[in-house]
Amino acid sequence: LAQAIAAKTIAMFDRKYNPDEMFVCGLLSHMGELAFASLFPHEYGSIIRDQPPREERIDLERTLLGIDSSELTTELFLDWGLPAPYAIAAGSHEDLNANILDELNTKRVAELLHISYQIALLCNGIKVSRREFKTFEKMIQKLNCMNVNFSTIFDAIVSLWHEWGVTFKIKTKQCSRYDEIKASIIENY
Numbered sequence: 001l002a003q004a005i006a007a008k009t010i011a012m013f014d015r016k017y018n019p020d021e022m023f024v025c026g027l028l029s030h031m032g033e034l035a036f037a038s039l040f041p042h043e044y045g046s047i048i049r050d051q052p053p054r055e056e057r058i059d060l061e062r063t064l065l066g067i068d069s070s071e072l073t074t075e076l077f078l079d080w081g082l083p084a085p086y087a088i089a090a091g092s093h094e095d096l097n098a099n100i101l102d103e104l105n106t107k108r109v110a111e112l113l114h115i116s117y118q119i120a121l122l123c124n125g126i127k128v129s130r131r132e133f134k135t136f137e138k139m140i141q142k143l144n145c146m147n148v149n150f151s152t153i154f155d156a157i158v159s160l161w162h163e164w165g166v167t168f169k170i171k172t173k174q175c176s177r178y179d180e181i182k183a184s185i186i187e188n189y
């Protein structure tokens with residue numbers, strides 16, 4: 001939910017994207033993982049139990065299930081009739097160096113979903129390294145958000161996330177303001 005709200009909110013500021021379409025992409029961008037967890041709870045549980053790094057998880061998914069969750073996300077998008085650039089972007093947003101992201105529009109959507117995913121991680125208190133955070137900050141500087149300070153956008157996303165959480169009875173975590181998160185990451189690494 002946090003990723004979907006982040007994607008939509010950023011798209012409202014950066015007019016290159018359709019906010020509603022980005023909401024759907026953000027909401028469904030990890031559908032492959034949900035499908036695995038629903039269809040193969042024991043097998044997939046053994047894969048994610050120890051929270052392995054992404055590359056290791058992908059290898060385990062391919063070995064045990066014959067396809068990885070990112071590929072499955074792409075295939076689900078296509079099966080549902082969603083546009084191919086969105087399918088590819090949703091399936092590849094965690095690997096922005098993927099060769100499949102060669103088309104400019106697809107790459108831009110993948111970058112927006114990646115930024116939104118990083119925001120969702122921060123909202124949920126998941127620690128990111130200083131290097132990951134610096135990469136994230138470089139990406140947000142490329143956004144064209146009409147000269148609005150990113151911390152203002154981030155704080156709006158968190159507020160909306162909490163509101164939606166109440167509406168849909170989804171538990172959300174308390175999240176610090178963006179400037180506090182940034183200071184903490186810089187200080188602790």
